[in-house]
Amino acid sequence: MPVENAHTPERKTPPFFRKPAGISGLLLMALALFFFSFTVTGKWSTGAGIGARLFPQLSLGAMFLTGAAIFFSRGETGGSKYGEVTPLRVISFMGLAVLFVFGVLRLGLAVGTFLYLTAIFFHFGKDGGMVRKVLLPALGITVFIWGLFTYFAQIVLPPALLF
């Protein structure tokens, strides 16, 4: 009878990567330093009390110090709740957003929205029937969004090339 996990080798993860809080602390410090360099070299007004550079410098200083505190803190891990959100998913989400916006600008609100929703619903619900799970919900929601923008909010989008 095999014993569960009996031969699983113990992974030796470097402490830095085992502690996502450490990475976020380091990132905060790096960003604070990066932007701080621009506050020093920028040709900003020095008048009106403290000048234009002190307040950004104060906020960046606070960012750096809290980043250091987070980096050197013990025990916190973070990120466990949203572990399934990978960079690839974020990029695909963003890509879809960009395509959708350009789709609406080129093809119009109704067509752009319908195509975007159809594509996403097809990706998720292709096993359940094209008409019932994909086309009908996409059409219904498109009508809802179109009505919301055109009649409720009375928002005029720039004219699209197609419609």
Place this chain on the structure above:
Amino acid sequence: MQVLEGAFALPVVLYTTVGVFLGITVGAIPGLSGDMAIALLLPLIYRVSPAAALGMLMGIYKGSMFGGSISAISFGVPGTAAAAATVEDGYPAKLKGHPKQAMLTALYSSVTGDLISTLLLVFVAVPMAKVALHFGPVEFFALYVFALMMISLLVVGEMKKGIAAAAIGLFIGTIGMDPMMGSVRLTFGISSLRGGIPLIPLLVGVFAVSELMIQFGKECASLSAQRVAEDVKKAETLVGYDPAKDKMSLKIYWSTFKATLIGSGMGTFIGALPGAGSSLAAFMSYGLARKMSKTPGEFGKGTLEGVAAPEAGNSATAGASLIPLFAFGIPGSATAALFGAALIMQGINPGPMMIEENKVIIYTLFVIIIYATFINLALSHGLIPLYAKLAQIKACYLVPTVFALALLGTFASRNSLFDVWVLLAAGILGIYLRKNDFPLGPLVLGFIVGPGAEKALRQALLMGRGEWMFLLKSPIALGFYALCILSLILIHFSVKKNLVEED
């Protein structure tokens, strides 16, 4: 008379009712929140009259507070973070065969807490704003420091992450022209950044897009599919459920009234503090009600007192969190910050002069806030069974729809592609912060109060000819700094005590 005419105009009542309906709906769906709905609607309502627009947003806020408890009690899945404490006793009460009593107790205590807090807003905001009229830059800067301190310290989670988030918000707020001399800061040659980071895309990105990305990462299933399936199984074993034994009565409401009052008091107090949100209010109300109960052992086992206290607590923050916004122009919570953004979009600048300059609209708003509570009561009472089914809406339909609304709304508010890029960038920032357990409220509040704080500091230093000690010359300012130190000490010791208890 003008106030009543404005408040009870048909479009205003309709918009408020739609707002309450939307609020309960988003509150009942786990994964969506009142903040998200308000952020999404901001770009859509700027053409509507101020009373109707603000009534709708207030309706969403109030509705979502109760809406979160529907799925918390029905499935053990809190619809909103503020309803997490309600699960402790709401779900066991349902399993014990009292779903109706638990749901109606949640509704009545929620409405009671909301009403108490709203009345406080009406009676306290105006005198406080009159006091604030005597504040100068020195006092205002001290107030901003106090608000930022509270925002960072009172977050649920790690304090240093709260401070870091507030610092990020403050820094983002400094991008663009400086508020005194017009120097262009940190724009990196991007002309669209000269006016600063636009508020709406930042809010929608941080609150809505980041949450949608998280939902998008999950499989196409009901948002609470697993818990619902478990619940159905348990419901099948709930043999002998007797609707006759699950009737709500005045006696039951009265038996939970003490817990409701405790929650209302705690929620109103916490809501009025800048930065402390409804989740904290709910958990603290629950804890205090348990301590003061005659039967503390029953908490966690389905006692209705454990439902009443957190529900009254989270709803009582709704009106109270608007007090600092109306009196000083400083939002008391992330939702109040969104509300402040809506006021700015309607041409009303939050601050001590706001009530004086916009008497009719502000008093109209007070009337709307009061009657929205009763619309919430009536709508929720009739539609609880329908709302309970909303938790089963599939995420694969919901997420793309809400995302399309976020993108279109943001783009349409100024017909600007730049706003869409800011929205997406804010979404990425939001998801990174969520993933690493940084609170988002302090970031938004830091962004909103940052320019005001900088202006007050620079004006104060101009008056004091560059002397930093000038900032300590006002007794009011000294009082605020003393409060900061006192809060730091109190919170430090309470954290230490909790750590010792955990060990």
